[in-house]
Structures are given as C-alpha cells and as structure tokens.
Amino acid sequence: MSGPDGHRGAANLVPVERESGAPVVLPAETLAWIEQRRAMYEDPRAAILPVLHRVQDELGWISLEAEEAVAQAMRMPLAKVHEVVTFYTLFKTQPQGRIRVDICQTMSCMLRGARELFAHMRDRYGVHPGETTADGRLTLHAVECLCNCECAPMAQIADTYHGPLTPAKLDELIAQAQPGETVSAAVTGTCAAAIAEKR
Amino acid sequence: MAVKGFLSALYEQPDMHRLAVAQERANAYAQARRVITMEPAAVIDAVKAANLKGLGGAGFPTGMKWSFVPPKGDKPHYLVVNADEGEPGTFKDRRILLGCPHALLEGIIICCHAIRSEKAYIYVRGEYIHEMKRLQGAIDEAYAAGLLGADHLGTGRRLDVVVHPGAGAYICGEETALIESLEGKKGQPRNKPPFPAIEGLFMCPTVVNNVETLSYLPFLFEMGPQAFNDLGANGTGGCHLVSLSGHIERPGVYEVPMGFPMMELINGLGGGVWKSRRLKAVIPGGLSAPILTADEAQQARLDFKTLRDMGSMAGSGAVMVIDDETPMINVLLNCSHFYHDESCGQCTPCRDGSWWLYKICLRIARGEGRVRDLDEIVRICNNIEGNTICAFGEATAWPIRSYVRKFRGELEAFIQSGQRASEADWYHDDLAAPPLVQIAGVAGTMGAHV
Ligand SMILES: Cc1cc2nc3c(=O)[nH]c(=O)nc-3n(C[C@H](O)[C@H](O)[C@H](O)COP(=O)(O)O)c2cc1C
Ligand code: FES
Numbered sequence: 001m002s003g004p005d006g007h008r009g010a011a012n013l014v015p016v017e018r019e020s021g022a023p024v025v026l027p028a029e030t031l032a033w034i035e036q037r038r039a040m041y042e043d044p045r046a047a048i049l050p051v052l053h054r055v056q057d058e059l060g061w062i063s064l065e066a067e068e069a070v071a072q073a074m075r076m077p078l079a080k081v082h083e084v085v086t087f088y089t090l091f092k093t094q095p096q097g098r099i100r101v102d103i104c105q106t107m108s109c110m111l112r113g114a115r116e117l118f119a120h121m122r123d124r125y126g127v128h129p130g131e132t133t134a135d136g137r138l139t140l141h142a143v144e145c146l147c148n149c150e151c152a153p154m155a156q157i158a159d160t161y162h163g164p165l166t167p168a169k170l171d172e173l174i175a176q177a178q179p180g181e182t183v184s185a186a187v188t189g190t191c192a193a194a195i196a197e198k199r
Numbered sequence: 200m201a202v203k204g205f206l207s208a209l210y211e212q213p214d215m216h217r218l219a220v221a222q223e224r225a226n227a228y229a230q231a232r233r234v235i236t237m238e239p240a241a242v243i244d245a246v247k248a249a250n251l252k253g254l255g256g257a258g259f260p261t262g263m264k265w266s267f268v269p270p271k272g273d274k275p276h277y278l279v280v281n282a283d284e285g286e287p288g289t290f291k292d293r294r295i296l297l298g299c300p301h302a303l304l305e306g307i308i309i310c311c312h313a314i315r316s317e318k319a320y321i322y323v324r325g326e327y328i329h330e331m332k333r334l335q336g337a338i339d340e341a342y343a344a345g346l347l348g349a350d351h352l353g354t355g356r357r358l359d360v361v362v363h364p365g366a367g368a369y370i371c372g373e374e375t376a377l378i379e380s381l382e383g384k385k386g387q388p389r390n391k392p393p394f395p396a397i398e399g400l401f402m403c404p405t406v407v408n409n410v411e412t413l414s415y416l417p418f419l420f421e422m423g424p425q426a427f428n429d430l431g432a433n434g435t436g437g438c439h440l441v442s443l444s445g446h447i448e449r450p451g452v453y454e455v456p457m458g459f460p461m462m463e464l465i466n467g468l469g470g471g472v473w474k475s476r477r478l479k480a481v482i483p484g485g486l487s488a489p490i491l492t493a494d495e496a497q498q499a500r501l502d503f504k505t506l507r508d509m510g511s512m513a514g515s516g517a518v519m520v521i522d523d524e525t526p527m528i529n530v531l532l533n534c535s536h537f538y539h540d541e542s543c544g545q546c547t548p549c550r551d552g553s554w555w556l557y558k559i560c561l562r563i564a565r566g567e568g569r570v571r572d573l574d575e576i577v578r579i580c581n582n583i584e585g586n587t588i589c590a591f592g593e594a595t596a597w598p599i600r601s602y603v604r605k606f607r608g609e610l611e612a613f614i615q616s617g618q619r620a621s622e623a624d625w626y627h628d629d630l631a632a633p634p635l636v637q638i639a640g641v642a643g644t645m646g647a648h649v
Contacts (some may be wrong), residue, residue: 040361044399046381046382049383050363050364072358083385084385087368087385089384095310102326105533105536107289107537108444108445108450109623110529110533111446126468145285145288145289146368146538147285147293147326148293149288149290149517150290150444150450151450152442152445159329160328163367180328182328185365186332186335188335188338190343191338191359191361194348
C-alpha cells in the first residue's frame with residue numbers, strides 16, 4: 001500500500017470511509033473457531049492473521065466495526081488490531097467486489113505483457129487498480145509477484161492462479177469466476193484438534 | 200547434462216501429495232524413522248558434512264545454523280518453515296507444497312529432531328490458498344498415521360505442525376519479520392543480535408529454514424552426506440530448484456546440481472530466448488540480485504560462490520531472462536517500484552530511499568530526467584546499503600545500482616533523447632502529493648495507476 005509518504009500504512013492517514021455503519025457481531029461458530037485457533041499458539045495473539053482472514057472471508061472486507069469485534073474476540077487492544085490490518089495488503093479496508101482479480105505487475109509479468117491486461121481491464125470493465133465494477137461483481141488490484149512467473153503474465157482470479165493470460169482468456173475466466181476456496185477453510189484441519197486436546 | 204531428479208522426480212508424479220502414494224512409491228518417512236534414532240549432534244554433523252546451504256535466499260550453511268541452537272533448557276525450541284515465497288521470479292516452493300508436501304514434512308521431522316523441537320510452524324504466503332489446503336491435507340494424513348502428534352513415530356515425544364497464513368507483504372519473507380508477523384504483529388524485521396537461534400519465536404530458540412532446504416533432507420540422508428556433497432560444486436552440496444522465467448521459450452522449474460552453467464539452463468533446458476531474440480541480460484537469483492549482462496552470463500554458473508565472485512548472488516535460484524528488445528528503463532522503473540511498494544517503512548534509508556529511487560526512475564521514464572539523475576540513483580543506493588536493519592536495503596540498492604552501472608550508456612542515451620518509456624504511463628503519479636480525494640481513490644492499491 002503506497003500512500004503519499006511512500007510506505008505501508010500511509011494510505012490510512014487519509015480520511016476514507018471505513019465504517020460499515022452497523023456493529024459487527026461474530027457468529028458463535030466463528031468465535032469457537034477463533035478460540036481453537038488461539039489455542040494453537042503459545043501466545044494466543046499469534047492467531048491474529050488467520051483470525052482476520054476468517055473474518056474477512058465471512059464479511060468480504062474489514063471495516064472498523066469488524067476490527068472492534070476482532071479486538072474483543074482476541075482480547076487485544078483495537079490499536080494493535082488496526083496496526084496489523086493496515087500493514088498487510090491482503091486485508092481490505094474497503095468493500096470489495098465478489099470476485100477478486102489480482103493482476104501481477106512485477107518483473108516477469110511486466111516483461112511478458114502485463115500492461116495489456118491492465119489496459120483491457122480499463123477499457124472493457126472500466127476499472128483501474130483498486131476499483132470495483134459498478135455492478136459490484138469484481139475488484140481489480142495490481143499486485144506484486146505472486147510467484148507464478150512461469151505463467152506470466154498471470155493473475156489470481158478468486159482463489160486460483162491463471163496464466164499465461166491474454167485479454168480474451170481473462171474475459172473467459174472472469175465470466176466463469178466464482179468466489180471459491182478461502183484462506184481460513186484451507187488452514188482448518190485435524191492438527192488443531194490434536195493441539196487443543198493436549199491443553 | 201541430464202540430471203537425475205530428486206524433488207522434481209516426486210512433484211512430477213501424480214498424487215504424490217497423498218501419504219499412501221508417497222510411502223509406496225517414494226519410501227516417504229523412511230529416512231525420518233532412521234534419523235530419529237540418531238543423536239541430534241550426529242544429525243547436525245551429517246548436514247554440515249553434506250554442505251547443504253539455505254535455498255531461501257541467503258545461502259547460509261544449514262548445519263551450522265542448527266548448531267547455534269543452545270542445549271535444551273527450560274524454553275521450548277521452534278522450527279519455523281519459511282513458505283512465504285515472495286522473491287520476484289521464484290516459484291519453486293509452491294511445487295513442493297502442491298506436489299510433494301510429505302518430503303517437506305519428513306524434512307521437518309528430521310530438523311526438529313536435530314534441534315530438539317516439538318513444534319513447527321509453516322508460514323505460507325496468504326495468496327497460496329490451494330497450496331495451504333494441500334499442505335494441511337498432508338499434515339492431517341500424517342497426524343492420522345502417527346507420523347506427527349503425540350508420541351510421533353513412537354518417539355515418546357510430541358511433534359505438532361501448524362500451517363499459518365501470511366497476509367501479503369514481501370518483507371515477511373525476511374526471517375525476523377516473519378517471526379514478528381507470526382507472533383501477530385506488523386512484519387517489521389528485528390535488530391540482530393540476538394539471532395533467532397537464541398531468541399526467535401516467542402523469544403525462544405528458533406530455526407528458520409526455507410521449504411526447499413528442508414525438503415532436500417530426506418535425500419541427503421538417503422544418499423549420505425558425502426554423496427550429497429559430491430552432487431554439488433564450489434562449496435555447496437546437492438541440487439536446487441531453479442525458477443526460470445521472463446523472455447524464455449520454456450519457463451518453468453528445473454532441478455539442477457549446484458554449479459550448473461547458466462547458458463545450459465537458458466539455451467538447453469529453457470529452449471533459448473523467446474521469439475528467437477538475443478539475450479540482453481539475466482537476473483540470476485531473484486529480483487534482489489545484481490543483473491548480469493549477456494557477456495557475463497556466458498561465464499556464470501548457478502551456485503552461491505560463482506555468482507558472489509561475479510558481484511551478484513544465487514539468492515533464491517530465480518533466473519529472469521531479458522531479451523534485446525527490452526528498454527532498460529522499463530526494468531529499472533519496475534524494480535524501483537517494487538521496492539518502494541514493499542518497504543516496511545521501519546528504517547529511514549530504505550523507506551525514503553526507495554521512494555526517492557522510484558520518483559527519480561519515474562521522472563526519467565517520463566522523459567523528464569537529467570543525466571546526473573543516474574549519479575543520484577547510485578548515491579542513494581550507496582546510502583541505503585549497509586544502513587538498514589535487514590537485507591531489504593541491499594535487496595533494493597544492489598539491483599538498481601547494477602542496472603545503472605552496467606547499462607549506463609543506454610540509459611544516458613534514453614535520457615538525452617527525451618523519450619517517454621512505454622512503461623511510464625502505468626505508474627501512479629506521486630511525484631507531487633496528489634489531492635486527498637485522489638489518494639483516497641487509490642487507497643488499497645499497490646500504487647500502479649493508469
Ligand atoms: C527482503 C527479504 C526477503 C526474503 N524472502 C524470503 C522468502 O520469500 N522465502 C525464503 O525462504 N527466504 C526469504 N528470505 C531469506 C530469509 O531471511 C532466511 O534467510 C531464510 O528463510 C532462511 O532459510 P534457509 O537458510 O533455509 O534459506 C528473505 C530475506 C530478505 C532479506
Ligand atoms: S512476476 Fe508476476 S508472478 Fe512473478
């Protein structure tokens with residue numbers, strides 16, 4: 001996140017609308033997941049990244065109200081939660097479209113034509129990086145190397161890496177895209193239960 | 200030279216991520232069973248003798264790193280697996296995570312035995328959703344089979360393995376930033392000393408190793424340290440996975456012994472520069488590595504010593520090929536943008552330096568540069584280098600300075616022509632602070648703006 005000062009978090013100095021308007025109440029199932037996750041670490045606060053992923057997977061983005069709910073569930077000061085949320089680019093502090101389209105802009109993708117993909121997103125869908133289409137279906141982000149450079153130019157569409165891409169291929173993938181797998185589901189497994197049982 | 204595959208022989212087989220398949224076809228966990236009966240000190244000696252070096256970027260001798268962990272006291276010891284793969288150009292750890300996660304888990308068991316650890320955390324970059332799912336599936340199978348968990352492998356000890364998702368920050372690949380991040384904080388590197396081996400995760404002795412480094416351990420013990428060492432060259436044992444990308448006919452991951460000739464990789468395995476073009480330059484070890492000209496590439500070999508002697512580095516084994524139709528200004532601008540974007544903001548030389556570098560490169564790309572800007576770039580690089588808490592500073596300064604030094608004539612001619620680079624239009628104008636509303640419009644993007 002580059003802001004005017006050119007470093008992480010600077011964008012948050014700008015007064016942008018971050019409140020969703022309604023308090024966030026985390027469902028019992030989510031709170032139970034959070035407790036299980038906390039038990040996996042010697043210091044329960046270490047669960048903050050997976051917990052924020054889970055909350056974002058459920059709400060679509062992390063509003064200030066969501067941060068408050070997480071702070072409560074994690075027994076952490078709100079400021080510490082806020083600090084984490086604003087440091088990491090995968091946590092979105094604005095509402096997002098249902099489908100994520102993250103196009104890589106780093107060296108190997110640039111060398112093999114990433115700009116053509118950004119131009120196509122602008123011309124066909126009317127979105128620049130950071131913007132959501134008017135119908136709320138997709139949000140485009142320009143991201144740094146996703147480490148799939150062998151498929152350059154590439155993008156992560158919903159949960160999946162795709163490449164090499166052409167504008168036509170991009171259209172096809174966007175048309176078919178479904179939200180898909182989430183981070184929190186991917187890291188939920190039996191070892192959590194095994195560790196919890198030990199305690 | 201044809202190479203016998205080790206890790207590649209595993210991940211290229213279908214279903215190798217399943218425990219039953221890995222055990223039946225690749226004898227998975229056989230070495231772990233044997234190693235856990237050895238004295239930990241003997242395990243470390245074997246890894247030292249094999250000359251296994253860290254494949255995450257720094258090339259630090261693995262056995263030596265393990266030997267820094269103090270004797271077991273009151274504090275638990277931890278293994279933290281660096282699966283935050285983020286160095287631009289690198290895509291080999293995900294091959295292992297997807298294709299042969301049991302090789303990694305076996306390596307984890309071996310390492311944890313050597314450093315007397317009962318817990319390993321695997322920090323996976325947050326974008327790797329399918330990779331995490333694969334890995335978690337393999338871990339679940341390993342728990343069910345008694346390879347992990349209470350009394351794992353009948354040792355009478357526990358071994359727990361937790362998959363931890365990152366959340367999008369290149370700096371979290373740096374081992375102390377990774378530890379901070381894993382502890383639930385911003386990913387900002389720590390001052391060293393103390394090194395993680397003494398005070399790492401939760402202030403306890405910790406070893407941080409890359410996915411690939413650990414995944415070679417079963418092979419090391421299967422063939423023996425001497426044979427492993429003999430596979431490699433120039434002070435490093437074994438093979439490594441080279442990620443080949445950019446202007447190449449056959450991009451992909453190639454498993455080659457240490458010391459493999461660069462041109463054999465590019466023209467042989469990689470099928471040559473794409474579109475029958477000529478080679479202009481090669482980035483030999485991830486974006487952080489100083490660039491090699493086409494002439495230099497002729498002599499280059501892929502190992503830590505050779506590339507260091509040439510003034511570059513083997514880094515993460517990521518080779519990016521650049522053809523002769525690529526204007527160097529585009530490479531310079533793209534690289535400066537990356538580091539400006541990813542600086543964690545903790546150290547002033549890096550935070551402000553990377554910003555100035557980007558601003559100057561953007562000005563040049565827009566046809567508004569002056570020849571003395573090139574000297575300014577070198578001066579800023581010289582002031583970042585050595586003056587930051589972590590090696591991100593060098594990762595910024597080294598490649599950018601190398602582009603300017605090695606392609607100075609081309610860059611000067613570009614500046615004097617007053618042309619505008621094709622890439623210039625794609626970067627957000629933050630030369631002057633834009634009005635607030637405009638910033639708000641791009642908040643949350645990575646800075647590129649049309
Ligand atoms: C800016 C920066 C980024 C890094 N990124 C990674 C990375 O993505 N993956 C990795 O394994 N090591 C990365 N490293 C290297 C780690 O700090 C560390 O040396 C490595 O994980 C140790 O494991 P190894 O000895 O097995 O290589 C990075 C280092 C720096 C300075
Ligand atoms: S440069 Fe685009 S995936 Fe690596």
